[in-house]
Amino acid sequence: MLVELVKSNGFEASSAASGIEMDRLLTRHQFDLIVLDAMLPGEDGFSICRRLRSSRAIPILMLTALREDIDRILGLELGADDYVTKPFNSRELMARIKSILRRASHSQAMDEGLAPMTFAGWRIDPKSRQLQDPDGAQVSMTTAEFDLLLAFCFNPNKILTREQLLSMTHAGSAGPVERSIDAHISRVRQKIEPNLKDPTFIKTVRLGGYLFASKVERLP
Structure with missing residues (x-):
């Protein structure tokens, strides 16, 4: 059917x-x-x-x-x-x-015309939609996960609400916005955070949303 x-x-x-x-x-x-x-x-x-x-x-x-x-x-x-x-x-x-x-x-x-970016040794390439860890190994990501990380890299050290992240990525179109965004961010953290109990990159801001706490540089 x-x-x-x-x-x-x-x-x-x-x-x-x-x-x-x-x-x-x-x-x-x-x-x-x-x-x-x-x-x-x-x-x-x-x-x-x-x-x-x-x-x-x-x-x-x-x-x-x-x-x-x-x-x-x-x-x-x-x-x-x-x-x-x-x-x-x-x-x-x-x-x-x-x-x-x-x-x-x-x-x-x-993403075709966007230059690659780096943060703390990580490399994210919008054109090829690939993420590499500091050792150069490629990290597999879903479309929603990659879009979320890309949104954070474009807005480092800024508090982004769940609604803003939803509008930037269209992630979590099914059901409650908060739960859907949280679920996708949880998966991104699993792939980039050295310690899930104390995230280094994606910080949760109480009653605010999330903040990407890293310096991001655009590569030539």
Whole structure:
């Protein structure tokens, strides 16, 4: 049903009934988005999402019947870009899919002419959308995570509210703004902070939002 819905909206689509089938498809074809059901036989969607995020930056839309906020936030913390709960409206699902694809395309186009930047030995390149740690190793990031870090690098040592971060990145389009932004920032911290209990770069400002506490330099 979902494949037919997506195709009827002008996209190409393939389906997989399990994580194993998905892995086979990913080795044969290039995809722009994965709609991932949380409830699957064998490996569940949350586990698949975590595994995908360890090696790929492809956008992920979680599809779940779970209605508890903790389950929704878990999906975002594991690296999903957005989520839709079942039962869902087909128009809403397509709107979310188009929004994610549009955001990914827009972010790449906007970043084409921007020079790389560095902070504390890290290197972020808007054009290639790559992040390298101080040792030169590439760090995998989702579109939402990269956009958040880029927003911080453009606004170092400034307090940014959750609403401002949302408008800059379009991250967390599903559900409460605070929870969605917090979930994505949690994942960015996991990738750049040396100590998660005492963040060095992304500081939480009580009743304010977040502050990127690092000097950022633009490379020639």
